[in-house]
Amino acid sequence: MADKQTVISKILSGKYQPAKAVVDVFAPANIALCKYWGKRNLELNLPVTDSLSLSLGTLGSHCKLSDTDKATDRIVLNGNELSAEHPFVKRLVTFLDLFREHPSERFCIETTNTIPTAAGFASSASGFAAVVKALDRRYGWQLPAAQLSILARMGSGSASRSLWQGFVRWHAGQSDDGMDSVSEPLESQWEEICIGLLVLNRNQKKIGSTEAMKRTVETSALYRAWPQQVERDMTCMLSAIEQRDFEMLGKTAETNALAMHATMMAACPPVLYWQPESLIAMQTVWQARNEGLPVYFTMDAGPNIKLVFQKADQDAIEKRFEGLVTANPWEDD
Amino acid sequence: MADKQTVISKILSGKYQPAKAVVDVFAPANIALCKYWGKRNLELNLPVTDSLSLSLGTLGSHCKLSDTDKATDRIVLNGNELSAEHPFVKRLVTFLDLFREHPSERFCIETTNTIPTAAGFASSASGFAAVVKALDRRYGWQLPAAQLSILARMGSGSASRSLWQGFVRWHAGQSDDGMDSVSEPLESQWEEICIGLLVLNRNQKKIGSTEAMKRTVETSALYRAWPQQVERDMTCMLSAIEQRDFEMLGKTAETNALAMHATMMAACPPVLYWQPESLIAMQTVWQARNEGLPVYFTMDAGPNIKLVFQKADQDAIEKRFEGLVTANPWEDD
Numbered sequence: 001m002a003d004k005q006t007v008i009s010k011i012l013s014g015k016y017q018p019a020k021a022v023v024d025v026f027a028p029a030n031i032a033l034c035k036y037w038g039k040r041n042l043e044l045n046l047p048v049t050d051s052l053s054l055s056l057g058t059l060g061s062h063c064k065l066s067d068t069d070k071a072t073d074r075i076v077l078n079g080n081e082l083s084a085e086h087p088f089v090k091r092l093v094t095f096l097d098l099f100r101e102h103p104s105e106r107f108c109i110e111t112t113n114t115i116p117t118a119a120g121f122a123s124s125a126s127g128f129a130a131v132v133k134a135l136d137r138r139y140g141w142q143l144p145a146a147q148l149s150i151l152a153r154m155g156s157g158s159a160s161r162s163l164w165q166g167f168v169r170w171h172a173g174q175s176d177d178g179m180d181s182v183s184e185p186l187e188s189q190w191e192e193i194c195i196g197l198l199v200l201n202r203n204q205k206k207i208g209s210t211e212a213m214k215r216t217v218e219t220s221a222l223y224r225a226w227p228q229q230v231e232r233d234m235t236c237m238l239s240a241i242e243q244r245d246f247e248m249l250g251k252t253a254e255t256n257a258l259a260m261h262a263t264m265m266a267a268c269p270p271v272l273y274w275q276p277e278s279l280i281a282m283q284t285v286w287q288a289r290n291e292g293l294p295v296y297f298t299m300d301a302g303p304n305i306k307l308v309f310q311k312a313d314q315d316a317i318e319k320r321f322e323g324l325v326t327a328n329p330w331e332d333d
Numbered sequence: 334m335a336d337k338q339t340v341i342s343k344i345l346s347g348k349y350q351p352a353k354a355v356v357d358v359f360a361p362a363n364i365a366l367c368k369y370w371g372k373r374n375l376e377l378n379l380p381v382t383d384s385l386s387l388s389l390g391t392l393g394s395h396c397k398l399s400d401t402d403k404a405t406d407r408i409v410l411n412g413n414e415l416s417a418e419h420p421f422v423k424r425l426v427t428f429l430d431l432f433r434e435h436p437s438e439r440f441c442i443e444t445t446n447t448i449p450t451a452a453g454f455a456s457s458a459s460g461f462a463a464v465v466k467a468l469d470r471r472y473g474w475q476l477p478a479a480q481l482s483i484l485a486r487m488g489s490g491s492a493s494r495s496l497w498q499g500f501v502r503w504h505a506g507q508s509d510d511g512m513d514s515v516s517e518p519l520e521s522q523w524e525e526i527c528i529g530l531l532v533l534n535r536n537q538k539k540i541g542s543t544e545a546m547k548r549t550v551e552t553s554a555l556y557r558a559w560p561q562q563v564e565r566d567m568t569c570m571l572s573a574i575e576q577r578d579f580e581m582l583g584k585t586a587e588t589n590a591l592a593m594h595a596t597m598m599a600a601c602p603p604v605l606y607w608q609p610e611s612l613i614a615m616q617t618v619w620q621a622r623n624e625g626l627p628v629y630f631t632m633d634a635g636p637n638i639k640l641v642f643q644k645a646d647q648d649a650i651e652k653r654f655e656g657l658v659t660a661n662p663w664e665d666d
Binding site: 223275 | 607
């Protein structure tokens with residue numbers, strides 16, 4: 001079985017160059033329309049199926065990386081220095097260990113998220129993608145984004161998709177070392193499409209997505225049908241994007257999200273991220289659609305809801321859904 | 334393909350005897366712990382899988398059947414005579430047509446439900462079972478209950494299980510005419526177990542269970558895994574009943590109900606019976622269990638919740654869940 005270090009050697013061997021000591025980068029968050037749910041390799045974050053996302057434009061993670069003389073890495077998140085015991089710090093330091101040119105070198109990483117941290121808003125995706133972009137600059141690797149997506153994926157699966165704006169497809173791949181489990185942007189620029197973030201509940205989720213996926217894969221009888229679901233939905237979505245068929249894209253995204261949550265509910269014990277507010281928001285979306293407003297939802301491993309709609313309807317939708325934060329997936333930072 | 338009339342001829346040929354002109358019978362409602370979800374034959378209500386229920390003791394349908402000189406059947410439900418246009422009347426009259434000894438004879442059927450009508454409380458199961466029991470008396474067929482379960486099933490699938498108290502297993506069977514799709518009571522009398530009905534929402538459901546099943550079978554990719562789910566859950570439940578393992582019975586019932594709803598959510602368009610109150614009730618059940626109160630839920634094609642618990646905890650549970658109606662599955666009417 002391949003491990004992370006083997007993969008990193010394949011990609012980075014001979015690539016380290018003298019480069020900048022202070023770098024500042026940005027990576028967008030992304031929301032999957034066709035979900036990543038289930039790993040075939042827990043170490044390398046290799047997925048069971050392909051997935052397809054929209055990036056969130058200027059909403060994501062800014063990452064400033066600099067060298068430090070301290071004995072440990074310093075991690076500053078949204079202006080607050082985190083203690084070495086913080087789970088996010090442990091996870092990030094372990095990830096950085098994979099890449100240090102000299103075992104003793106330490107970094108100061110200042111991450112600022114322009115999207116609400118945790119609660120299912122994929123800040124780990126943009127966070128890890130930004131760190132990998134920063135390391136690329138710091139060490140002068142000059143890697144293509146596709147290669148960076150492999151490295152980012154080993155930090156957080158969905159980070160694989162956070163190297164570009166717009167539609168991004170993450171190919172599951174088949175190889176044991178995941179060198180073919182790589183993301184790529186779709187050529188299609190469908191700039192009318194927006195993503196709206198609806199914060200319903202700011203509580204940290206009780207069960208993390210890695211644990212939820214693992215339990216679903218191991219115990220949910222319905223999960224067996226998930227790969228066929230994704231195959232069907234991915235075909236529909238790619239065709240909808242090609243034909244600019246917004247209704248087909250939205251309906252398929254909604255179906256895919258509900259099916260993902262359905263596989264979790266059938267796990268033992270069940271995984272239920274839904275809160276009463278989530279259900280009310282879904283019903284409001286359906287009601288709005290009945291009244292002729294074309295809006296669809298998607299939902300990740302948390303209680304919050306994301307809306308998919310077109311720019312022409314932005315005002316009407318922001319009026320209907322109070323507190324909505326709208327992202328433009330093709331807007332560069 | 335076998336039709337209803339063929340099945341009825343097999344069962345009833347030569348059985349009509351001069352008998353009572355006025356009969357009065359009762360059939361209990363039942364709640365499935367391992368659900369019936371999906372038909373392999375829409376005409377005969379033949380299920381894809383086995384199912385297992387608990388009957389509701391004195392909660393069910395009283396049915397008084399008498400002859401009438403009128404030109405049409407008179408149907409009185411809970412004291413109100415229904416018009417010939419009422420969907421329930423049409424369904425019942427079509428069912429009665431299958432059994433009349435003389436094409437011109439008409440009945441007066443007075444049904445009184447001791448359980449809230451519709452909203453997922455299975456009054457059609459006890460209603461059709463009671464009508465079949467009444468016809469058996471009216472015509473002097475003197476059929477064993479297993480044969481009556483075949484006839485009742487052609488009126489409403491789950492009526493097949495409403496001919497007995499306690500645990501009832503409905504065998505899916507394999508034959509085209511459904512002569513082996515028959516229910517039978519389990520020998521086990523586990524009288525500590527209660528079912529609590531929690532009325533959260535009295536609205537009629539927007540989509541009937543027959544239509545919901547059909548859509549799920551035809552469009553839900555996850556439904557393909559449902560038969561394996563049932564096989565696993567049925568094995569667990571039978572073993573739990575044999576070992577008097579209440580926790581295993583309760584957990585499996587909860588898992589099975591969530592998995593059934595999961596198959597519906599993945600249908601296109603999705604079928605979602607949940608209301609915010611349903612989700613709150615589920616969370617309350619989990620919270621109560623965390624605090625040491627052994628209570629589990631199940632849920633059918635409607636927004637309401639049913640609780641499974643033991644008599645020893647009845648007071649504590651009725652205090653916790655306001656308005657709960659408790660049924661004793663081994664209590665005879």
